[in-house]
Amino acid sequence: MPTDARATAAAILPLVGGPANVTSVACCMTRLRLGLADPSLVDEPALRALPGVLGLVVADGTYQVVLGPGVVTRVTAAFEELAARPAAVAPPTRSTGERPAARGAELREARRRRNATPVKTGLRRVAAVFVPLIPALIGCGVLAGVGGLLTNAGLLPGLTPALAAVASAFMALIAVFVGVNTAKEFGGTPVLGGAVAAIVVYPGVTKVTAFGVTLSPGQGGVLGALAAALLAAYVERWCRGRVPDALDVLLTPTVTVLVAGLATLYGLMYAAGAVSSAIGTAADRLLETTGAFAGLVLGGLFLPLVMLGLHQALIPIHTTLIDQQGSTALLPILAMAGAGQVGASLAVYVRLRHDTSLRTTIRSALPAGLLGVGEPLIYGVSLPLGRPFLTACVGGAAGGAFVGFFAMLGNQVGATAIGPSGWALFPLLSGTQGWGPAFGVYAGGLLTGYAVGFAVTYLFGVTDRVRGADRSAGS
Structure with missing residues (x-):
């Protein structure tokens, strides 16, 4: 240590x-x-x-x-x-x-x-279910991206199937991990949450018919697993207070798995599948019809969400899109907020050339900012100064509008995993027109965010009071 x-x-x-x-x-x-x-x-x-x-x-x-x-x-x-x-x-x-x-x-x-409020508390607890999964999502996403590049280039054909297996195994069983974490977060036994959530991905569900429709493995995805494990936690807690101690070890897990399992098969999988499909359809339609405007809003508002810690509530949506479509088209747009933050910080660095302490902070935090970790720049630079935080949001909005505009033209950019942002997102990119065009659109969005964040901050983001303090510090 x-x-x-x-x-x-x-x-x-x-x-x-x-x-x-x-x-x-x-x-x-x-x-x-x-x-x-x-x-x-x-x-x-x-x-x-x-x-x-x-x-x-x-x-x-x-x-x-x-x-x-x-x-x-x-x-x-x-x-x-x-x-x-x-x-x-x-x-x-x-x-x-x-x-x-x-x-x-x-x-x-x-x-x-x-x-x-119950809504805020619920979002925080749901985010706590998915945050521990991010390292595996990142690692598997990077390997999936590398495998895709090797396949497209026709290189190492003997290795690419192995990479595909390593990268895909976690996503194939992510429902189980969601179930374990959900039970842990909501007061249940983790292994029981995992056991019930495993039903979602079990191949044998094809023999079950619910609402006149034959179920399919993975139907409902992570949302179905979340709902199943949440129900299991409540059933288990109900049993704990009513089953005699002598029979608890036998009856409580049996009743928990039975009740939550049947509810999963005959209701939750079907309902969660409908919600998951609606999320995917809504995201696609939003970007296809109002991509530029949607990107403007999403890119401009993401920094305040990061500041408040509420951005973690988007993880279930990203995970659902990745599980359903193979990538999330929202993450590359939201990543533009970090580009606006970098541009704004560079403008502050140029304008306040006498503030040695602040410039040192920017130099030390900038590498993390370029890799998409904006909090050091938020709390060390833009938020304490006030106005640069707002101008950074303008830069993020411009970058988001750029990426969203190309989505309207049919070149939708997605990310195969969540976690990284900025330059670190390049290995995880995918696109409706291939990796090359996706690379170009995403890079163009970053450059737009940098440029607009820098220009707006340089012109309007540093007040006379701050500049006066800077001159005083240098004298």
Whole structure:
């Protein structure tokens, strides 16, 4: 474990209330996600000021410490190790003299509970099901792209079938992994969730008829698996409170699999299949008829979703499209938001030539931004300055409109996996007219996002106040 990762974790832990205050630890590609027993114990100013902390997002009671790609994995491992140790001292408490502050914290918590609507909470929990699958989606997607290129070029014919098997096996059984994660997230036994979700991809479902239609393996896809495992979790929890302890080990799993399994075969697979087909049809029709406008809106709004951590709620849609069509046409458009962010940051770098600290931040965060990880630039550059965040959204909207326009012309670009963005998405591209045209459209979208984000930020994104502070810093 690198020393700096352990030091960062050790610095974060007391600022979030110590080990006794941490109820859950998880991470995504860039963020350390913490569940806290008492969020009011967090020292937010000190946490934001820590070296290596790029930002802090509070969403539905989960504290998300933005650390950046790569480093977040090491810090999370160190944090989990430290948080699991018995606390040397008691966690911070409020004294009688702190009653006004305590009352303020209670009011903030009450407001948070009002804002934690069932829809937002549900989206966050569904996202938690799919986030752990992203590494496998990335790895298999890259291998699928490499295999496709080798096949098209007629190279290594003896290797391409093996690559296809390695890349496709996970997607063939992704429903099982979704089931395991769903049961884990919603309080069920993971293996029971996986067992019920496995019905969705079992070849024997062809012998079952529901609503007058013979079922087919994979019908309903990941949405069917999600619904099946969710039902299994609720059935299992219902059984736990009613079955005698002596019979629990026998009856609870049997009833869970039976009830959820039959419901999956005679309802959920059919319904989820209809929803999955509707998602695919709607995405195709949206891009074919209003591609430029749709790209403008999607590319322009994605950065705020990333800032709020709500972009993870799109993962089930991406996964459904990949499972159903082999690629998601939405991801290349959404990736344009990162291009606008890069262009805006470059403009700030040029305009504020005396701000050594900010320029150093941009230089260090730019490589990640070019690879599609925009959070270091968001929290380190554009969001603190204010207006550059809005002009970056304009750049993303322009890039999205560019990609969407070509979709209207019949050259729809898709991604065979989710996770990477920016330059890192090139190996995962596919298109209705082949990889070459898809490469060209996506590259054109990135260049458009860079150029528009730079130009709009250079002209309108840096205020007189910021420029005055820059000159003062250089004098």
